[in-house]
Amino acid sequence: MLAKAYLIFYNLALTLGWGYVLYLAFEKRNDHTKMWKHVEIPLKIFQTAALMEVVHAAVGIVKSNVFLTFFQVMSRVFLLWCVLEVSPPATTSIGVPICMIAWDITEIIRYGYYFLNLIGLSQLLVWFRYTLFIFLYPIGITGELICIYYSLDFVKQKKMWTYSMPNALNVTFDYQYALILVMLSYIPIFPQLYFHMFAQRKKILGKNKVN
Amino acid sequence: MEIEICSASGRVITKLPVYASSTVGDVKGKIHQAKKGPYPGRQMLRLEAKGKALDDKSTLADLGIKSGGKLFLKDLGPQIGWITVFLSEYAGPLAIYMWIYTRPWIFYGDKAASKPYAQVVHIAAACWGFHYAKRLLETIFVHRFSHATMPIMNLFKNCGYYWGFAAYVAYHVNHPLYTAPSYDIQVYVGAALFVLSELGNLSIHVALRNLRPPGTTERRIPYPTSNPFTALFKYVSCPNYTYEFYAWLSFTVMTQCLPAGLFTIAGMYQMTVWALGKHRNYKKEFAKYPRGRKSIIPFVI
Numbered sequence: 437m438l439a440k441a442y443l444i445f446y447n448l449a450l451t452l453g454w455g456y457v458l459y460l461a462f463e464k465r466n467d468h469t470k471m472w473k474h475v476e477i478p479l480k481i482f483q484t485a486a487l488m489e490v491v492h493a494a495v496g497i498v499k500s501n502v503f504l505t506f507f508q509v510m511s512r513v514f515l516l517w518c519v520l521e522v523s524p525p526a527t528t529s530i531g532v533p534i535c536m537i538a539w540d541i542t543e544i545i546r547y548g549y550y551f552l553n554l555i556g557l558s559q560l561l562v563w564f565r566y567t568l569f570i571f572l573y574p575i576g577i578t579g580e581l582i583c584i585y586y587s588l589d590f591v592k593q594k595k596m597w598t599y600s601m602p603n604a605l606n607v608t609f610d611y612q613y614a615l616i617l618v619m620l621s622y623i624p625i626f627p628q629l630y631f632h633m634f635a636q637r638k639k640i641l642g643k644n645k646v647n
Numbered sequence: 648m649e650i651e652i653c654s655a656s657g658r659v660i661t662k663l664p665v666y667a668s669s670t671v672g673d674v675k676g677k678i679h680q681a682k683k684g685p686y687p688g689r690q691m692l693r694l695e696a697k698g699k700a701l702d703d704k705s706t707l708a709d710l711g712i713k714s715g716g717k718l719f720l721k722d723l724g725p726q727i728g729w730i731t732v733f734l735s736e737y738a739g740p741l742a743i744y745m746w747i748y749t750r751p752w753i754f755y756g757d758k759a760a761s762k763p764y765a766q767v768v769h770i771a772a773a774c775w776g777f778h779y780a781k782r783l784l785e786t787i788f789v790h791r792f793s794h795a796t797m798p799i800m801n802l803f804k805n806c807g808y809y810w811g812f813a814a815y816v817a818y819h820v821n822h823p824l825y826t827a828p829s830y831d832i833q834v835y836v837g838a839a840l841f842v843l844s845e846l847g848n849l850s851i852h853v854a855l856r857n858l859r860p861p862g863t864t865e866r867r868i869p870y871p872t873s874n875p876f877t878a879l880f881k882y883v884s885c886p887n888y889t890y891e892f893y894a895w896l897s898f899t900v901m902t903q904c905l906p907a908g909l910f911t912i913a914g915m916y917q918m919t920v921w922a923l924g925k926h927r928n929y930k931k932e933f934a935k936y937p938r939g940r941k942s943i944i945p946f947v948i
Contacts, residue, residue: 601824607905608819 439497440554446488447551451544453482458540461533471536472520472527482543483516508629512539515580519615522596523587531586534579538572566637573633577626584619588612648714650707652678655696655721660684665707672703674718684720688796691721726796733786736805740813741779747817748772755823765827767834771820771902774841775813778894781849789852791859812910819906828903837901844894850876851887868933881937882945884926888918889943919943 457478464471486509492498493505515535520527545568549561590596597611648667652660652674661683665674675687684690691700694710696719701710712718748768750759819825828834854877858867869884871877879886895911922943930936942948 601819601822602826604826604903605905606819606822606825606903608822 443492443497444551444554447547447554450482450485451547451551453478453485454540454543454547457482458536458544461536461540465533468530468533469528472532475536480516483512483539487513504629504632507625511580514618515583519584519587523590525590526583526587529582529586531579531582531584534582535576536579538576538579541568542572542576562640566633566640569633569637573630577622581619581622584615588615591615650674650712650715651717652683653696653717653719655719657696660720667708667712668706670704670706671701671710674707675703678720685722686726688726689723691723693719693721695719723798725799727799727802728796729792730786732797732802732805733790734783735802736809737779737782737786739806739810741776741783743810743813744772744775744779744817747814748821750821750823754818759823762823765825767827767902768821768825770834770838771898774838774898774901775817777842778845781845785849785852789856791856791861808913812913816904816906816910819904820902826903828901833903834901837897837899840897841894841901844890844897847876847879847890848887848894850874851879851890854880855887866932868929868936879945881940883922883941883943884929885918885922885943888922889945891918892943919948923948 457475460475460478461471464474489498489500490502490506490509493500493502520532526532545561545564549558549565552558552560592612597609599607599609601608649662649664651662654660661678661681663674663677663681665677669677671692672687674692675684675690678684678690679686687703693700694712698719701718707716747754750762752759854869854872854874857872858869859865869880871880876890877886879889883889892911892915895907895914899907899911919942926940926942
């Protein structure tokens with residue numbers, strides 16, 4: 437009961453939070469280079485709060501796969517704190533408004549759906565929840581990849597987070613290459629998550645039809 | 648008699664005339680002949696929609712399938728021979744490591760090849776080469792496989808893993824700015840343990856081969872043989888993995904290279920997953936399986 441009350445609060449708070457982020461992003465619709473600074477703080481708060489979803493899955497108050505949730509949440513938290521936070525060229529890129537369109541709408545509907553589900557109004561947003569991703573998911577991925585792409589040159593120039601030889605452990609780390617690997621990792625991971633969502637869509641919307 | 652072949656969702660794909668003495672393999676052949684399924688190696692037949700794969704050699708009578716009974720068919724996707732996969736998996740790391748050992752300009756710039764090599768770098772290349780050459784030879788001359796094929800996606804996954812790690816480890820060990828361990832003894836002990844572990848690994852592979860009579864896929868409980876390296880069978884179900892882990896641990900100590908350590912950890916994780924599965928299968932298959940045997944690390948896991 438306590439868990440349910442908490443989840444109602446959590447999902448409502450995030451629905452409203454993402455609504456606010458969308459409103460702020462909309463205010464800067466004519467100059468996307470200023471959008472990041474305008475949405476930055478609330479975006480960081482509400483996106484980072486999504487880490488709680490991994491906790492929810494781990495302690496079992498929400499039935500989802502912990503690892504799947506972790507990777508879904510982490511890809512965005514990573515983009516926020518390890519790309520946009522550290523690399524100004526990414527924040528003024530066209531990737532930011534693209535992400536804002538996709539993320540904000542997706543999250544308002546997703547958290548809104550969870551919230552309504554918990555208070556017993558599951559039918560209202562279910563179709564949107566399992567349909568809009570068809571467009572919004574690829575759009576979001578595109579925005580994320582554009583942001584990372586625009587950070588590459590800056591990371592290279594600044595030699596950011598780069599650790600080179602010689603050293604006693606004989607290891608090197610090059611953040612620019614790590615980012616390129618992250619970009620490449622979208623190729624095998626994206627189709628899996630995307631088709632997983634189609635399977636969910638079939639399961640949830642198909643079942644509703646029968647009832 | 649006649650049986651039904653169904654898809655995982657329960658839809659009847661076809662009805663086949665069979666005998667009680669027909670084997671699962673025969674049924675797969677008939678499904679293929681009737682153009683209702685892919686070639687037999689790509690099929691999996693099960694008693695329940697999500698049950699366990701049936702052995703090709705079991706007969707329908709063994710399985711208790713009567714006229715009108717059902718078998719569930721799953722398409723495993725395109726298949727590729729184990730030997731092809733193993734050869735590409737192991738030839739790749741051998742070639743990649745040896746190429747990077749020459750310090751090609753593409754990784755280290757123009758004059759890297761003429762800079763001095765520490766002795767341990769040569770020893771490491773010899774160890775790496777020995778390990779993968781051994782694996783290639785084992786694939787051709789030692790291993791007997793209980794399944795003929797595996798899904799083709801495994802080829803890409805496995806090659807990505809082995810080739811990627813080969814390049815990652817080789818890049819650091821062969822780097823012109825590589826720092827050798829301060830004490831030579833670390834190198835010699837590491838190299839000696841590496842060779843012993845490799846011999847242990849080979850001994851287990853030979854013992855497992857001799858366990859399985861030629862031309863069969865029969866399974867038996869492995870026990871220590873006259874070869875002292877196989878004594879580890881007393882403590883674990885998969886000593887070949889134990890020795891492999893020791894080998895890479897020794898390689899890591901010898902080279903004092905963190906990427907080699909990461910390769911060891913990744914391999915150990917995967918081998919532990921496999922060992923736990925094999926251990927479970929042994930216990931399920933053999934009622935008299937020796938108690939007290941662990942999966943991969945004596946007394947621990």
